[in-house]
Amino acid sequence: MRMLNLQRYLKRLQCKRISAYFLPGDVMLLAIGVLGVFYLFQLLWSTEHATKVQIRLADKIYATYSLKLQREVHVPGKLGDTVINIANGKARFAQSPCQGQYCVHQAWLSLAGQAAICLPNQVSLELLGENKPYDSLNY
Amino acid sequence: MFKIFKSLVLVALCFALSACFKEPLYHSQSYVFGTLVDISIAGESDERASMLANHVMQDFQNLHNRLHAWKATVANQPSELGELNAAFSNGKTPLNIRPDLAQMLLEIRTLSEKSEGLFNPGIGQLIGLWGFQRDEFTAVTIDAPQIKALVKANPRMADIVVSNQSVYSNNSALKLDLGGYAKGYALDVAVAYLRQQGVKNALINIGGNVIALGQHGNKPWRVGIQHPRQPTAIATLDLADGWAIGTSGDYQRYFILNGQRYCHIIDPRTGYPAQHMQSVTVLVPPQAANKSQAGVLSDVVTKPIFIAGATQSSRLAQAFGIQDFMLIDEHAHITVSKQMAQKLHWVNADVKFTTLP
Amino acid sequence: MKITQIQTTVEDHHIAKLAAIAIALHMVEAVIPSPIPGVKPGLANIVTLYVLYEYGFAATAWVSILRVFASSLLLGQFLSPTFALSLSGAVLSLAALWLAQHLPKKWFGPITLSILAAFAHIGGQLLLVRLWLIPHAGVAYLIPVFATAALGFGLMNGIITAKLISNKQKKSV
Numbered sequence: 001m002r003m004l005n006l007q008r009y010l011k012r013l014q015c016k017r018i019s020a021y022f023l024p025g026d027v028m029l030l031a032i033g034v035l036g037v038f039y040l041f042q043l044l045w046s047t048e049h050a051t052k053v054q055i056r057l058a059d060k061i062y063a064t065y066s067l068k069l070q071r072e073v074h075v076p077g078k079l080g081d082t083v084i085n086i087a088n089g090k091a092r093f094a095q096s097p098c099q100g101q102y103c104v105h106q107a108w109l110s111l112a113g114q115a116a117i118c119l120p121n122q123v124s125l126e127l128l129g130e131n132k133p134y135d136s137l138n139y
Numbered sequence: 140m141f142k143i144f145k146s147l148v149l150v151a152l153c154f155a156l157s158a159c160f161k162e163p164l165y166h167s168q169s170y171v172f173g174t175l176v177d178i179s180i181a182g183e184s185d186e187r188a189s190m191l192a193n194h195v196m197q198d199f200q201n202l203h204n205r206l207h208a209w210k211a212t213v214a215n216q217p218s219e220l221g222e223l224n225a226a227f228s229n230g231k232t233p234l235n236i237r238p239d240l241a242q243m244l245l246e247i248r249t250l251s252e253k254s255e256g257l258f259n260p261g262i263g264q265l266i267g268l269w270g271f272q273r274d275e276f277t278a279v280t281i282d283a284p285q286i287k288a289l290v291k292a293n294p295r296m297a298d299i300v301v302s303n304q305s306v307y308s309n310n311s312a313l314k315l316d317l318g319g320y321a322k323g324y325a326l327d328v329a330v331a332y333l334r335q336q337g338v339k340n341a342l343i344n345i346g347g348n349v350i351a352l353g354q355h356g357n358k359p360w361r362v363g364i365q366h367p368r369q370p371t372a373i374a375t376l377d378l379a380d381g382w383a384i385g386t387s388g389d390y391q392r393y394f395i396l397n398g399q400r401y402c403h404i405i406d407p408r409t410g411y412p413a414q415h416m417q418s419v420t421v422l423v424p425p426q427a428a429n430k431s432q433a434g435v436l437s438d439v440v441t442k443p444i445f446i447a448g449a450t451q452s453s454r455l456a457q458a459f460g461i462q463d464f465m466l467i468d469e470h471a472h473i474t475v476s477k478q479m480a481q482k483l484h485w486v487n488a489d490v491k492f493t494t495l496p
Numbered sequence: 497m498k499i500t501q502i503q504t505t506v507e508d509h510h511i512a513k514l515a516a517i518a519i520a521l522h523m524v525e526a527v528i529p530s531p532i533p534g535v536k537p538g539l540a541n542i543v544t545l546y547v548l549y550e551y552g553f554a555a556t557a558w559v560s561i562l563r564v565f566a567s568s569l570l571l572g573q574f575l576s577p578t579f580a581l582s583l584s585g586a587v588l589s590l591a592a593l594w595l596a597q598h599l600p601k602k603w604f605g606p607i608t609l610s611i612l613a614a615f616a617h618i619g620g621q622l623l624l625v626r627l628w629l630i631p632h633a634g635v636a637y638l639i640p641v642f643a644t645a646a647l648g649f650g651l652m653n654g655i656i657t658a659k660l661i662s663n664k665q666k667k668s669v
Contacts, residue, residue, distance in 0.1 A: 021605065022605070023602070023607070023608070024603055025604035025605070026607040026608045029612070030611065030647075030651065033611055033647045037640065037643045037647055
């Protein structure tokens with residue numbers, strides 16, 4: 001007797017697919033919900049941490065490195081070697097042959113879109129990430 | 140119902156993909172005007188974009204050579220501006236100059252008048268005295284008597300007499316330094332050239348002054364505004380077609396002497412660097428063809444506001460028809476015009492600022 | 497001695513039983529650690545929704561508030577931040593349900609109500625966190641994660657509730 005009940009119950013489960021529980025309004029709300037969540041991700045996760053650093057020397061891209069691996073890069077500029085440190089998702093000018101040392105004072109960069117420039121030695125750093133918060137920097 | 144479910148998943152997928160898809164973007168960097176020039180061109184083939192960007196860079200280099208305030212050309216000849224300055228210091232000998240340079244001088248005179256003399260490219264001697272006519276800035280010994288003498292000589296743009304293409308100055312102390320004008324002028328030259336070549340979408344950045352053409356993909360170009368004391372942006376905003384943005388700050392060109400910061404923006408009334416601002420940013424809408432263009436205004440208008448301070452900012456901006464501006468004063472206090480406040484997206488959402496009515 | 501006998505109906509007993517189940521589900525979730533702190537399926541909401549369909553809004557409010565108070569007392573968290581979070585979530589999701597019950601039944605079923613309640617629940621909690629517990633912008637970073645969880649678990653709970661209700665209806669037919 002009990003077996004029979006269980007069998008009937010299982011049969012009932014089978015004949016009703018999950019989609020049968022959705023009313024048109026439910027589908028619409030679900031769609032709005034999915035779009036809303038996408039929008040929230042786009043809106044609030046845009047200042048993503050950078051993944052790579054691009055080093056430029058004069059008009060050329062000198063090198064692009066991952067920020068994950070620790071390394072020290074020597075860039076031969078027109079005044080001499082600029083030393084760049086990369087470590088733990090950050091990058092910075094460590095040493096520069098220029099007078100002002102403004103580039104060294106910029107300290108560590110870690111967010112996508114951040115940049116530091118050494119004008120005298122024509123070396124620049126730019127951090128690249130999945131989502132750049134802006135196309136260009138006004139300074 | 141299952142069909143609707145499937146199509147829903149498809150729509151969501153397309154949405155996610157379109158967020159990742161980007162149209163071709165060409166990017167080129169170079170060092171001109173003693174600073175970094177950055178050109179982005181969207182929606183053109185790499186080949187064509189590279190050709191156009193090179194042409195623009197070449198234009199910039201030519202302008203730079205002609206308008207350089209203190210460097211001679213490669214052939215050891217003085218620049219066009221150098222020649223003009225030499226003539227000015229020799230008294231009232233008229234000099235023939237090229238028509239576009241004469242046009243620039245007239246425009247600068249009008250702008251200087253509008254700024255109540257605070258934007259004054261005629262104080263090249265003061266700028267040189269403070270050590271800002273060099274590639275690198277180091278502390279100078281302050282020559283107080285000489286500064287006083289130069290302020291007293293009072294070189295003004297109104298001292299320049301332009302008739303047709305012949306020019307002379309009524310004041311032999313007048314020495315032009317177009318550092319606060321040439322980059323903005325170059326932006327306008329570039330935009331005019333790119334438009335004429337049929338380019339729809341581009342972003343040009345000369346040493347921090349930025350002008351936009353069209354947009355980037357389906358969104359406007361987005362520009363970050365540098366924080367004056369941190370290596371990061373303080374805010375971002377969308378730069379619509381034809382709009383330009385300029386910032387004057389005390390953090391790019393300056394030196395420190397006895398713990399005091401001396402920046403490159405010199406108050407023509409005192410002869411000393413302006414000391415009450417960290418940065419001034421203006422956002423300039425597209426201008427009518429017969430007026431000063433957005434690029435020039437983005438370069439010029441920040442200077443008088445930087446010198447005069449927050450209390451004068453609204454009036455000075457108004458004089459140039461500008462409604463969007465942001466000031467950060469020496470105490471890091473931020474003041475934003477009402478119109479600008481609506482356009483800024485702060486990087487740090489908790490930032491405190493005052494909005495002007 | 498006079499004993500006052502409170503008159504109870506069968507319906508009262510049903511609601512009491514359901515409230516007990518809700519409290520049990522709430523406590524099970526409180527004890528089992530979640531991979532992301534703060535993200536929980538909210539199975540007790542299945543009971544809340546079921547009560548709404550079977551006994552109306554007043555009973556729902558009772559079950560929901562009773563669950564929050566009883567579980568926090570049983571877990572020794574009464575008047576703690578955890579309790580405040582649960583209460584603010586419950587109150588906001590009740591408010592959402594109160595509004596949503598007026599939606600046309602032909603178009604909107606338990607799934608809609610469940611998703612709306614889940615969003616309101618997390619909305620109430622985030623609001624409290626932002627205003628009281630962690631008053632800075634860092635919370636914004638977590639919003640998309642919580643919203644995804646609310647959508648997912650809201651959908652799941654909604655489907656389960658829809659199934660329970662349709663089973664009940666079949667039984668009574």
